[in-house]
Amino acid sequence: MDSRVMKVKPRQEMRRGGISYERADKNAIYVRSLGDGRMKGKTGLGDSGQLLEWERKLIEKLNLPECRMRFRSRFLSLHRVHRRRRPNMRLSKENKNSVDEYYYWPAQLLLTHTGDWDFNVFHLDTLTGGRSLLYLAYHIFREYGFIQRFQLDTIKLLRFFSSIEDNYHDSNPYHNIIHSTDVTQAMYCYLQENKLRDSVTPFEAMIAVLSAMAHDLDHPGVNQTFLVATANHLATLYQNTSVLEMHHWRYGVGLLQECGIFSHFSHTQWATAIWQFRSLILATDITRQQEFLLKFRRMIDEKGFDYESNLNSRHFILQIALKCADICNPCRGWFLSEKWSRQVCEEFFRQGDMERQVGVPVTPVCDRHANTVAKIQIGFMEVVVRPLFMEWKRFLPTPLSTKMLDNILTNKQNWQKISERDALSKTATVTAAVSMADSNSTLSDVSNRLAEGILKDGNRNNATLGQEEVCQTDMVEEEEEEEETLGEKEVVEFLEEEHHGEEADTVENTVNLAFHYQTDSEQASEMGSHSLPPVSEEEQLMLLAQNSRRRHSMPVVVRKDLGFYMGLRKDSFTRSNLTRRQSLPATPVMPSYLLAGTAGASRASHRHLSIEGLMTRPKISNLSSSVDTPMDYLSFLPLQSQTRLLQRGSWDPNDNDMTAASHPYRQSSSCMELRRRYHILKEDSERLKQAFSRMVTGAGKCHQELVGLASSWPSILRAGQKVDDAELKLLANQVGLSSSETETGSVISRATSNANSNNNVPACLSTSQAEGVSLLSRPH
Numbered sequence: 001m002d003s004r005v006m007k008v009k010p011r012q013e014m015r016r017g018g019i020s021y022e023r024a025d026k027n028a029i030y031v032r033s034l035g036d037g038r039m040k041g042k043t044g045l046g047d048s049g050q051l052l053e054w055e056r057k058l059i060e061k062l063n064l065p066e067c068r069m070r071f072r073s074r075f076l077s078l079h080r081v082h083r084r085r086r087p088n089m090r091l092s093k094e095n096k097n098s099v100d101e102y103y104y105w106p107a108q109l110l111l112t113h114t115g116d117w118d119f120n121v122f123h124l125d126t127l128t129g130g131r132s133l134l135y136l137a138y139h140i141f142r143e144y145g146f147i148q149r150f151q152l153d154t155i156k157l158l159r160f161f162s163s164i165e166d167n168y169h170d171s172n173p174y175h176n177i178i179h180s181t182d183v184t185q186a187m188y189c190y191l192q193e194n195k196l197r198d199s200v201t202p203f204e205a206m207i208a209v210l211s212a213m214a215h216d217l218d219h220p221g222v223n224q225t226f227l228v229a230t231a232n233h234l235a236t237l238y239q240n241t242s243v244l245e246m247h248h249w250r251y252g253v254g255l256l257q258e259c260g261i262f263s264h265f266s267h268t269q270w271a272t273a274i275w276q277f278r279s280l281i282l283a284t285d286i287t288r289q290q291e292f293l294l295k296f297r298r299m300i301d302e303k304g305f306d307y308e309s310n311l312n313s314r315h316f317i318l319q320i321a322l323k324c325a326d327i328c329n330p331c332r333g334w335f336l337s338e339k340w341s342r343q344v345c346e347e348f349f350r351q352g353d354m355e356r357q358v359g360v361p362v363t364p365v366c367d368r369h370a371n372t373v374a375k376i377q378i379g380f381m382e383v384v385v386r387p388l389f390m391e392w393k394r395f396l397p398t399p400l401s402t403k404m405l406d407n408i409l410t411n412k413q414n415w416q417k418i419s420e421r422d423a424l425s426k427t428a429t430v431t432a433a434v435s436m437a438d439s440n441s442t443l444s445d446v447s448n449r450l451a452e453g454i455l456k457d458g459n460r461n462n463a464t465l466g467q468e469e470v471c472q473t474d475m476v477e478e479e480e481e482e483e484e485t486l487g488e489k490e491v492v493e494f495l496e497e498e499h500h501g502e503e504a505d506t507v508e509n510t511v512n513l514a515f516h517y518q519t520d521s522e523q524a525s526e527m528g529s530h531s532l533p534p535v536s537e538e539e540q541l542m543l544l545a546q547n548s549r550r551r552h553s554m555p556v557v558v559r560k561d562l563g564f565y566m567g568l569r570k571d572s573f574t575r576s577n578l579t580r581r582q583s584l585p586a587t588p589v590m591p592s593y594l595l596a597g598t599a600g601a602s603r604a605s606h607r608h609l610s611i612e613g614l615m616t617r618p619k620i621s622n623l624s625s626s627v628d629t630p631m632d633y634l635s636f637l638p639l640q641s642q643t644r645l646l647q648r649g650s651w652d653p654n655d656n657d658m659t660a661a662s663h664p665y666r667q668s669s670s671c672m673e674l675r676r677r678y679h680i681l682k683e684d685s686e687r688l689k690q691a692f693s694r695m696v697t698g699a700g701k702c703h704q705e706l707v708g709l710a711s712s713w714p715s716i717l718r719a720g721q722k723v724d725d726a727e728l729k730l731l732a733n734q735v736g737l738s739s740s741e742t743e744t745g746s747v748i749s750r751a752t753s754n755a756n757s758n759n760n761v762p763a764c765l766s767t768s769q770a771e772g773v774s775l776l777s778r779p780h
């Protein structure tokens with residue numbers, strides 16, 4: 001058995017709901033192996049906390065490489081019903097091609113501006129038919145040369161990007177794929193700043209980009225407070241602590257494993273990558289804002305902290321960079337910023353509506369009847385965003401930092417104007433109602449109408465206040481509520497901050513920033529693959545044990561005004577210090593059929609799966625759809641053209657709009673270059689084969705395309721209906737397979753073992769995982 005499983009300290013709690021999570025490593029297995037079903041109560045754990053024999057065997061089996069590929073299901077944040085595929089995925093072939101071809105060049109042109117702060121991510125989304133992240137990420141990876149440097153398999157990489165895209169929820173107004181692209185683009189801009197460019201290693205830069213991409217994976221569109229209040233299985237699994245962020249990073253690691261982009265990494269490289277990935281994503285927990293801000297401030301004050309040669313300091317800077325990227329939308333130009341603001345508030349308000357619907361207290365910032373977008377934005381900028389970006393500018397006094405701060409100021413002024421306008425129009429409505437009533441209605445009508453208006457707009461009167469007044473009002477409201485509960489014993493701790501002088505408002509919470517992995521390289525090499533290493537949070541646990549306080553849905557102490565803009569509820573403050581929310585309903589609340597009725601109950605019970613069930617009925621992965629989709633729509637251009645030619649496609653560059661002299665993108669040099677390549681390749685199949693051969697054996701600039709090209713052969717060949725045996729033989733020979741293995745497509749598919757020993761195969765041509773068939777593999 002994997003002895004790492006036994007090394008990890010048992011957790012204190014035994015069970016939460018239907019999931020046992022006595023050990024973090026076991027969680028990892030559950031997260032990896034569970035689908036959107038919950039475990040049955042019978043998980044196979046003995047009372048002693050030891051694994052039972054049958055479970056031990058199953059876990060061993062799960063760790064076998066051949067089994068691992070079968071377990072692609074994931075533990076989703078919310079019921080799958082809330083996920084929706086992007087409509088563009090269902091475009092007809094013709095549409096898809098036209099989107100590819102017509103918008104490809106504008107998209108490429110836009111991508112050449114990836115380093116600009118005014119980069120319009122919404123345009124990229126439109127031009128790429130909803131695939132902004134894939135395009136942007138691929139562009140960045142090429143730009144940095146990560147593919148060659150880290151010997152990445154392009155097909156695996158594209159599959160990884162694609163599956164990241166698939167696992168953001170389009171139904172979220174804010175936490176969707178465009179947000180991920182936006183954060184990734186911002187991260188890229190920060191990485192381009194001189195100080196970072198000169199100090200951050202390529203490996204760190206790559207992990208930083210991947211973390212930005214994955215930082216909100218499978219975000220359910222509600223915040224942690226909601227998940228805790230509704231006893232969501234994730235809140236239970238992660239013990240109400242950084243629930244979403246824990247889910248995001250583990251989900252991301254699951255995808256990394258499934259797609260195998262780092263499968264050739266040494267164990268140390270893999271462990272380092274995962275450590276950084278985890279730590280960066282966990283840092284995006286907005287409730288830890290104050291903790292990071294204070295530390296950042298201290299480090300800058302110390303002057304000359306050594307981020308250039310000190311890995312930890314550099315890592316901390318990357319954490320801050322990702323945090324900045326995550327909340328940078330108010331620092332964008334007004335056009336973009338306003339859009340983000342409205343979308344994030346819409347998501348908050350939807351959460352508030354759901355809270356009302358399921359009968360839990362409405363989170364203040366999510367109450368659409370008590371807030372306006374303008375009010376939330378003004379507060380968020382002032383209380384959360386500006387302090388962080390001021391420090392960022394102290395650390396990096398560059399034109400970009402100045403621009404971001406200037407934008408905050410302008411945007412805030414705009415929101416203030418909107419706020420005033422809203423207030424004026426509301427007053428006008430009330431006046432109109434009164435005058436209309438004066439002329440037409442009875443006295444009772446007037447009072448009814450006024451009451452309606454006031455009730456409807458309720459606390460929006462705050463919108464007429466200036467920013468300081470708004471904050472003061474919030475503070476006063478909070479204090480009033482605290483007064484009501486002051487007598488309760490449990491509130492005392494929370495209010496201790498009152499006695500801590502200046503620090504009182506900004507007490508650091510007790511969470512240790514240091515995480516580490518227990519890794520055992522010998523074991524890993526024995527297993528011959530990377531499994532998700534068990535997480536060791538011993539330090540954190542010990543620390544928490546010492547203080548006899550746990551960090552629940554939020555840090556022990558949070559600045560009160562920060563709490564509001566982070567979407568925390570006041571009731572959570574008091575309770576979380578002392579108790580877990582064990583008494584709340586254990587059923588996920590979202591799907592209405594789960595809320596009531598026997599039909600719902602019976603459907604829900606079908607979702608419960610035992611480990612044996614998962615072993616015998618592996619679920620189809622979310623990934624499969626994107627893997628099975630023909631690769632051409634990825635706009636991996638050389639591959640696309642090759643595929644079409646192999647399939648005897650009718651693509652003719654002379655018919656294409658792109659070739660018209662008047663076409664605005666015609667003059668683009670990369671366009672010309674690619675068109676030249678098209679012509680060469682299109683002339684005849686013999687030329688194609690020669691070009692193919694040259695590219696495979698040649699060195700340099702073509703390589704990154706070739707990785708994908710060669711490794712996708714099995715699917716190309718299978719899909720190429722008209723490629724005859726002789727051609728197949730020839731093509732296969734040209735990439736180094738012996739002819740005896742190339743009689744038919746199916747024989748080619750089985751040609752793995754001999755291909756392994758072929759030293760002519762360039763190192764960058766690696767294993768294809770297309771439908772589990774290996775054609776070429778990396779020489780060891």
Ligand SMILES: Nc1ncnc2c1ncn2[C@@H]1O[C@@H]2COP(=O)(O)O[C@H]2[C@H]1O
Nearest residue numbers: 284286326327329330340341344377380
């Ligand atoms: N413009 C904004 N207004 C209010 N809250 C925001 C805004 N932008 C980001 N946030 C919050 O800040 C959080 C940062 O982490 P998340 O992306 O998980 O979720 C984000 C939102 O909850």
Ligand SMILES: [Zn+2]
Nearest residue numbers: 179215216326
């Ligand atoms: Zn985010």
